[in-house]
Amino acid sequence: MAIGFIKKIFSFGKDAVEEKPAPPQETAVSDEVAVNPSVPSGEQGGTQAPVEENRSAAEATEAGTDDRDVSLEPSTPTSETTSEEAPASTAPAADENTVEEDESVPHPISPPAGEMPGRAEGDEPPSEHPTTVDELSAPPSVPSGHLPLKGGEQEEREAAVAADVEEVVIDVDDRGAGSSADEKAASEDESNPPPISPLEGEMPGRAEGGEPPSEPLAPSLPKGFAAAERRPREEGPAPQAKLNWYQRLRLGLARTSSQLTGQIASLFTKRKLDEATLQDLEDLLIQADLGVETAMRITDTLASERYGKDVSGEDVSRIMAGEITKVLAPVARPLELDLSHKPHVILVVGVNGTGKTTTIGKLAAKLSGAGLKVMLAAGDTFRAAAIEQLKIWAERTKSEIVSSKLGADAAGLAYEAFQRAREQKADVLIIDTAGRLQNKAELMAELEKIVRVLGKLDPDAPHTVLQTLDATTGQNALQQVEIFRNVAGVSGLIMTKLDGTARGGILVAISAKHKLPVYFIGVGEGIDDLEPFEAKDFAEAIAGVAAP
Ligand SMILES: Nc1nc2c(ncn2[C@@H]2O[C@H](COP(=O)(O)OP(=O)(O)OP(=O)(O)O)[C@@H](O)[C@H]2O)c(=O)[nH]1
Incomplete structure (x- = not known):
């Protein structure tokens, strides 16, 4: 039954993705009645109807004694697109996009407006391989079938693109800001220098017409600073393998056990087992939260085995482990599920x-x-x-x-x-x-x-x-x-x-x-x-x- 159900979920809304598990269906119980009609029919969707009945049943009992309306709002599985579907549906769109992009978005390597102005109307197109400074600064040729942009148009469109980008940023970072993208783009244009411009006086670039420096200039540090030598990165300790659960249990209980065994070891150093030692041991076991009953079980067993004799810490640990096991064994049980209940x-x-x-x-x-x-x-x-x-x-x-x-x-x-x-x-x-x-x-x-x-x-x-x-x-x-x-x-x-x-x-x-x-x-x-x-x-x- 469960497998059949899972298959049903898996196949909903994504015929081509058989093996990928669907997200779990969530049912929200909200204060308002809101039944989502888009639930798939069958086992899940068919359970929607009795909402009101349920509620009245809950009210009738003192169950849903709450005054609120309780309703079910199952979420629908997300539909997925497979790679097989994609080409058929996206191919024509891709063509449209190309036209759209070519007309509205400047060529990716177009220089920013103002810095590298385009050709004036009527100029000859540059030769295939630019050789002069003018040619180098000219915009790239426009693919055939598209009209080259005029200087003014170019600027306008670049501004429009900048505005689009800003709109996205505003959406994500500053949704409630309310300032228009245009205003923001314009104000940033005024206030922000181009990011690649060197700061004047700090990292002087090549003077106009001057030769490029043979090596990049290292920034000189202000007084009071010194350039540090780069040290080789130190090898850290090798990553430790994750402990298995038993090791983690032992480690977790190590504090209890090491404290206990340490105290027990010092208790039994050069002492024969007598009443006083047994009493001291019982106190230690109670302090370790084992409880009076178990502490007495341990001391009784120890006394019956070793009274008047030498006792080692290992003897006590062994007897302790045996007695604790006797207490715990009856409660170490599997969680029984009666699946006839459903659920x-x-x-x-x-x-x-x-x-x-x-x-x-x-x-x-x-x-x-x-x-x-x-x-x-x-x-x-x-x-x-x-x-x-x-x-x-x-x-x-x-x-x-x-x-x-x-x-x-x-x-x-x-x-x-x-x-x-x-x-x-x-x-x-x-x-x-x-x-x-x-x-x-x-x-x-x-x-x-x-x-x-x-x-x-x-x-x-x-x-x-x-x-x-x-x-x-x-x-x-x-x-x-x-x-x-x-x-x-x-x-x-x-x-x-x-x-x-x-x-x-x-x-x-x-x-x-x-x-x-x-x-x-x-x-x-x-x-x-x-x-x-x-x-x-x-x-x-x-x-x-x-x-x-
Ligand atoms: N190391 C460790 N951390 C655990 C274990 N079980 C739960 N935790 C952590 O204990 C913290 C509390 O766990 P929760 O499951 O939120 O506890 P809760 O009883 O539901 O807490 P409330 O929702 O406040 O009632 C979380 O940081 C868990 O990751 C465990 O076995 N080992």
């Missing part, structure tokens, strides 16, 4: 800046890359940049997008997006939300409303509620999960920014406490920088166990 709705929540929008883009890339039909909903109506950011991701991932104006009702948008995704038989709908600070009650209420509204269309929706957590956050992430879980019923986590100076220990504490699935980890800002979460890799990276 499977994923709501993405989390504090602002934790990487929701970026993660949505990465998820969309994986899903659409696998041939699934993905629709995105720009439910972060709080930030204009977030809407734009998601549009870019939609374009990059060939996903459709439903967006709205800044400040629009997010629940109404989510409702419309869900309906539209259903009509279009999308496999997955991913809804972005505003970064709600958990202490802002009204924002949390809006999030609750989105969940409620989606449930009106399908009691099981949203089918997945994903929360993004920023790995650089630390303890605060634990509190974030608690709050979003209560408000939005978070069903799984993605930890982002594990490639930075991450403090990944908190994920262990969160997993021990909430036992929520951890689907993926973000290891960079790129489209491919999202990896399935692997308990053992993560545990070893935190514990500082040497990489295999």
Whole structure:
């Protein structure tokens, strides 16, 4: 179904470009009803009709409780011209252009008016090879079939061309200026000397009739300056190969692990394992955000193996990695999609800046890359940049997008997006939300409303509620999960920014406490920088166990 749909998009408006993907169709939900009639018929266009129905449905529920009219405004794919079409359509035009240009535009090598005046009317045309100064300064001959311009005409036309050029510049650089192109061209003629004129006194050119200097004169520097010798350019360091995701994860968690292993190593120098050492170790593990429960698991296991004996830092790292793996293994699960839903709705929540929008883009890339039909909903109506950011991701991932104006009702948008995704038989709908600070009650209420509204269309929706957590956050992430879980019923986590100076220990504490699935980890800002979460890799990276 999805492949058939994609083929449909691909073939719209460009019969000759079969293999080139069409831009994603965007559906804007605006405050005014504006249905674009130019949508292609078929799967996409056929979904236009129920707009009003949708709206009333949304109103009937408290879904689209917003008073605004919400409507769909799909953009049409850009039609493209193929190289095969071009010659047939452009050939006659080219002839016309030639005539047009020849008549109105001076020859490209024509000297500027005033500087090298043309021949006076009635003069003999110059010989083929100019030999005298007069001949050299005469304008080039006009191609046969065209009348040579008279001196006055030449100037007028050159002025007209100058005006045209200025008009373009004004369009681009100074649209609202209001001064006419002619005025501007004229005033610049008066005020600007020709750019190639040497400045008087600074770089004297050849005096009239004088010999050219044998070497170009170096400008003399004013007092207090000295000419520097040109040094050979230094070779910079060879560009480094991009680290793979595992190396980036290890690097990201290096701060946590090296700090931890360094402290552990100094703790166990020449000390047998006793109660005091175990207590010190537990404190260190808690400081590394691992949580009391996991810290105790580690110390208990260490005690049962090595109590009263010598202990090395490697022993502790190995036991630590093993115990952390036991905590994380049950939560390292794939994100399950029930594609019978059509669409499977994923709501993405989390504090602002934790990487929701970026993660949505990465998820969309994986899903659409696998041939699934993905629709995105720009439910972060709080930030204009977030809407734009998601549009870019939609374009990059060939996903459709439903967006709205800044400040629009997010629940109404989510409702419309869900309906539209259903009509279009999308496999997955991913809804972005505003970064709600958990202490802002009204924002949390809006999030609750989105969940409620989606449930009106399908009691099981949203089918997945994903929360993004920023790995650089630390303890605060634990509190974030608690709050979003209560408000939005978070069903799984993605930890982002594990490639930075991450403090990944908190994920262990969160997993021990909430036992929520951890689907993926973000290891960079790129489209491919999202990896399935692997308990053992993560545990070893935190514990500082040497990489295999
Ligand atoms: N290094 C790194 N940066 C990331 C990762 N994920 C997201 N980012 C960056 O984090 C910043 C915030 O990401 P967004 O996706 O805008 O976060 P958001 O949660 O949507 O933010 P709001 O729209 O403000 O709610 C951006 O600069 C992203 O490029 C990651 O895994 N690694």
